[in-house]
Amino acid sequence: MKNKPVNLGHQISFFDVFDLGFENRTGTFVIHDEKLTIVETSASPSIPYLLDGLKQLEIDPADIQYIIVTHIHLDHAGGAGLLLKHCPNAKVVVHPRGYRHLVDPSRLIAGAKAVYKEDFEKFYDPIYPIPEERLMIKENGEVLELANRTLTFYDTPGHAKHHFSIHDSLSNGIFTGDTIGVYYQDIQEFDFFLPSTSPNQFDPDEMLRSLELIENLNVSRIYFGHFGMCQNPKEVYAEIRKWLPTFMETGESVFLQNKDKTIDELTPLISEKLYDRIHSYLSELNIPNNHKVYRILKMDIDICSMGLADYFIRKNKEQKR
Template identity: 55%
Template sequence: MQKPVDLGHGISMIDLYDLGVAQRTGTYVLHEEEIAIIETGPSPSVPYLLKGLETLQIDPADIRYIIVTHIHLDHAGGAGALLEKCPNARVIVHPKGKRHLADPSRLIAGAKAVYRENFDELFSPVLPVPEDRLIVKEDGDTLTLSNERTLTFLDTPGHANHHFSIYDSRSRGVFTGDTIGVFYPQLLKDGLEYCLPSTSPNQFRPEAMLQSAERLEQLQPERIYFGHFGMLENPRAAFEQLRFWLPKFVEAGEKVMAEQHDAPMQEKTKAVFQALYQEVSAFLQEKNIPSTSEAYDIIRLDLQVCSMGIVDYLQKTIQQG
């Protein structure tokens, strides 16, 4: 297990080994008078999180706030399990996510529809969070952890309606969850700072995603802290790549929907994935990324879920039209 990484500005990152993969999902620890962590990962990642806290010499009883950017299980599924180990902590969540942490039955059903027989291995158990231990933060609300650090919560839909991003006054960075996509640090050794949109079902909306990204860009952050995975000190690269790739994702979906409008959803999703993976692979090969890079396996997994979200979004668009 990799030791927690010191990112500077009083922030450490713990690798959660989500999906059993290194550099996939991380928890950020904010070392202040009132200790806070951002993202829990799924329940199977909680032992890694606790081990990371032990390495940092942090007693879970000293944690005051567990913050989740949104309630998808790879970000917040472990909140209930972690809370049992953190008796003095409360969970901060977007207002549209509160009821689903208190009663995760719909979250579980939605994830089972996507991950099917793999659900238990990836996410179980998903424990409810007691309502009296939940705190809602509305758009623009703040949380002061010390004289040096105030967090500001910003409603940033597009990936999900229950998503906020968090501006950190001390690092002048933003914890973006999945709002502006996924960062692939595996490619840094090849000299590439690479991000892709995260368009998973079932609340993906491309226009809202671009508007949220623009709002965050206007803050002129000095660094981005991604849910997947790590810190990027070149925020401009992330925003530019979102604007480059998101239209391509939607166009690939629109082409498949037009050509295979009578095909089953599963076939449409498969076709969108194949189109996206071919385009992304060609791009990476042009950048001289070797076919042996572990990034390809992670990107393949991501694009499979992204394809589901694209088809779901376009199907809804057709039905509404």
């Protein structure tokens, strides 16, 4: 397997878990502490890669104490139930709004099937419920004391209402899940970040408020679920503030011309325009059309466009009330 763990410093390791079969898509962080902790599991098909990464780090899964999921979307938490079968002493730490969906994942499964249709089983199956006694909720501002560091949990909606970000006192870094975007490390010529506006709880105002909260923490590094560590937080904030209006303007312009269309009808129209704008930007920076980043980018733009379509349909309905 190619998921060789990388030492990020401050007793944190990171390795690829090949979410959806893609390299550099989703990763798992390991906090090396007497109270061994994992951040993000990805989906169940990623668990063999995760277990292999632990093996390479000479970690016995039975020694893991905490499995933290930033939010309950399946590419971050879908494999938690399966992983628990290998980690008899671990508890899963989850946002209070995500708790019930890990106990009973039926709505998560239905939502994912609606998005991924015939690809659902290949990408996400199986999804196991997690017993309540194996779950731990962390409210906004609460901490988890490990042996040599403190993890502080912050409610950070925008991408989803069931999302928190976790500040690590030892590295002065923060695990942000999808709240402040995706880091496309397939592009090595420069750092490239985009917001993640996937359905169905995307809220641009909340996203910017969460970004400001993280910015005010003055962190030194950001740990992205997609994908890896960035040690230039100011660039991340600037890029998300630049691209989020582009996403919104694109989605709104398509919606205003097609108000009678459904989400399924709007999504490809938004996706085409958004893809063209991002492709033009990357072309100006000499990223060739056959660059491997486009494999992930096209899929991401489709999902982000679905979230934009959902947002503008919801907003329009609210305005009519």
